[in-house]
Amino acid sequence: MPRPDPYARQLAALQADVLDAARGAVPRRRAALAPGAALGPAEGVALLGRLVRARLRASLVEDLPRLAGRLGPRRFDALLDDLLASGPRSASLAAVTDELVARSRAALGPRLAALAELEAARARALVAPDPDPLPAPASADPARLRLVLHPSVTLLPARVVWRRGGELLERRLGPAERAALGAARDGEPLARVSARAPRRAAGWCRAWVEAGLVVGARAR
Amino acid sequence: MARSVPPVHGLPVLGVGVSLRAGHVDALLAARGPSGGSSVGDAGVDVVEVISENVLRRGVPARQALERVAAAGVPILLHGVSLSIAGAAPLDRRLLRELRALAREVNAVSVSDHLAWTGSGGRSLHDLLPVPRTEAAVRHVVRRVREAQELLERPLVLENPSAYVDFAGGTIPPGELLARVAEEADCGLLLDVNNVLVTVANLGGDPAAFVDALPASRIVQLHVAAPRELRTPRGTAQVDVHGGPPTAAVWALHRRVLARTGPRTTVLEWDEDTPAFGPLAAAVAPARTSLEALRAPA
Numbered sequence: 001m002p003r004p005d006p007y008a009r010q011l012a013a014l015q016a017d018v019l020d021a022a023r024g025a026v027p028r029r030r031a032a033l034a035p036g037a038a039l040g041p042a043e044g045v046a047l048l049g050r051l052v053r054a055r056l057r058a059s060l061v062e063d064l065p066r067l068a069g070r071l072g073p074r075r076f077d078a079l080l081d082d083l084l085a086s087g088p089r090s091a092s093l094a095a096v097t098d099e100l101v102a103r104s105r106a107a108l109g110p111r112l113a114a115l116a117e118l119e120a121a122r123a124r125a126l127v128a129p130d131p132d133p134l135p136a137p138a139s140a141d142p143a144r145l146r147l148v149l150h151p152s153v154t155l156l157p158a159r160v161v162w163r164r165g166g167e168l169l170e171r172r173l174g175p176a177e178r179a180a181l182g183a184a185r186d187g188e189p190l191a192r193v194s195a196r197a198p199r200r201a202a203g204w205c206r207a208w209v210e211a212g213l214v215v216g217a218r219a220r
Numbered sequence: 221m222a223r224s225v226p227p228v229h230g231l232p233v234l235g236v237g238v239s240l241r242a243g244h245v246d247a248l249l250a251a252r253g254p255s256g257g258s259s260v261g262d263a264g265v266d267v268v269e270v271i272s273e274n275v276l277r278r279g280v281p282a283r284q285a286l287e288r289v290a291a292a293g294v295p296i297l298l299h300g301v302s303l304s305i306a307g308a309a310p311l312d313r314r315l316l317r318e319l320r321a322l323a324r325e326v327n328a329v330s331v332s333d334h335l336a337w338t339g340s341g342g343r344s345l346h347d348l349l350p351v352p353r354t355e356a357a358v359r360h361v362v363r364r365v366r367e368a369q370e371l372l373e374r375p376l377v378l379e380n381p382s383a384y385v386d387f388a389g390g391t392i393p394p395g396e397l398l399a400r401v402a403e404e405a406d407c408g409l410l411l412d413v414n415n416v417l418v419t420v421a422n423l424g425g426d427p428a429a430f431v432d433a434l435p436a437s438r439i440v441q442l443h444v445a446a447p448r449e450l451r452t453p454r455g456t457a458q459v460d461v462h463g464g465p466p467t468a469a470v471w472a473l474h475r476r477v478l479a480r481t482g483p484r485t486t487v488l489e490w491d492e493d494t495p496a497f498g499p500l501a502a503a504v505a506p507a508r509t510s511l512e513a514l515r516a517p518a
Contacts, residue, residue: 008308036423038457044385
């Protein structure tokens with residue numbers, strides 16, 4: 001058994017207290033803190049908790065503006081409290097948005113969960129990396145070619161969200177095109193993607209490339 | 221074998237600058253004129269500081285804006301908030317590699333972050349928390365700064381954060397803690413004058429003793445900002461909100477530091493109700509006056 005690290009234990013205790021304070025709970029006073037000139041330990045922890053809460057709330061409202069508006073402050077703050085009860089786990093504010101949405105699906109119900117997924121996809125598209133440069137594929141055989149989607153692409157049940165340069169884009173997808181693009185994203189060969197809708201697939205592929213949804217192809 | 225790290229003293233004194241918001245980029249570049257222009261009297265700033273995470277984690281528009289600034293020849297200081305150099309979890313090597321690449325891409329003058337931790341046990345607080353003032357903490361942080369500098373392939377510059385709590389049992393005075401880390405890890409210091417005043421107001425101590433404990437040659441940059449006062453049962457606390465032009469107390473401590481260090485790049489942080497670029501740049505003018513007074517022949 002590794003010996004507990006006293007340094008890590010100190011940090012974890014203060015963090016637990018601050019997270020308790022951030023969601024309005026009374027900290028368990030696990031951190032051993034010294035009294036300060038103007039802030040006692042409890043006041044300092046409470047102030048830190050308010051700062052943490054305000055920072056996370058501002059970022060989440062920026063990424064999920066319509067969801068926050070639909071829910072109103074009380075229900076939105078309940079989601080934030082739920083997040084603070086066990087996390088957040090990510091050091092990236094953008095990933096915290098995904099964390100909140102993933103945790104909140106059941107509490108939101110289908111319509112608001114779909115809105116949350118859409119807004120999170122928009123936020124995620126803007127922070128996605130640029131695609132890596134692709135060499136020309138070694139083969140033009142559709143049975144071996146696989147389309148490469150832009151890293152920003154998120155496929156929702158009836159919509160796709162992505163970015164081209166700094167421009168955020170999205171459009172609705174019919175069920176057949178959604179299935180074909182999903183198959184391409186999942187790595188199916190171009191021949192199988194095309195076989196899903198033989199008369200329309202070529203047109204879709206051209207449109208995907210023109211829109212920047214597809215950035216190249218690899219032969220495997 | 222570890223890669224060699226360029227000396228801290230290689231960082232130039234650039235003058236005065238501001239923490240840049242994406243909405244200020246057009247005004248900054250317009251003020252510098254089509255040929256870059258003379259910064260003084262045109263844009264009012266010689267250098268800009270950019271929050272690294274805003275570029276790495278908050279989207280392509282932020283990166284494109286930074287690329288425009290770099291292309292215009294404006295010196296860029298990369299300033300981070302999430303390295304958690306004093307944390308207990310392993311260093312985020314992916315973040316360090318991304319910082320190294322970004323610093324090369326925009327020809328950054330320096331890469332800084334805070335002497336703080338931001339999370340533990342797989343949870344993140346999204347705030348900067350203080351370091352226990354113990355020998356064990358110094359050893360822990362020094363080891364991690366060295367590791368970070370090897371990955372960055374350049375010196376790391378560490379800033380003193382504002383503190384609202386202090387671990388019991390600390391024996392090393394706050395200024396000495398910062399000095400020990402800088403000397404033993406061979407890194408630079410970004411002395412946030414406002415954070416010194418906030419920390420001392422909240423926890424006690426003497427701001428002059430804090431800054432006088434720091435090795436002048438390690439201080440490569442200064443921050444100025446305005447705190448907000450908060451009445452508490454014990455007295456008046458301060459909150460580091462970056463909420464306006466620096467106070468007289470901030471400028472007085474800034475002058476005291478410059479008297480020891482000589483001219484140092486000084487950056488204004490103003491994040492709450494940030495004004496348009498012109499008034500923002502004007503708010504850092506007292507720093508230019510102090511720097512020019514030090515450069516003037518006796």
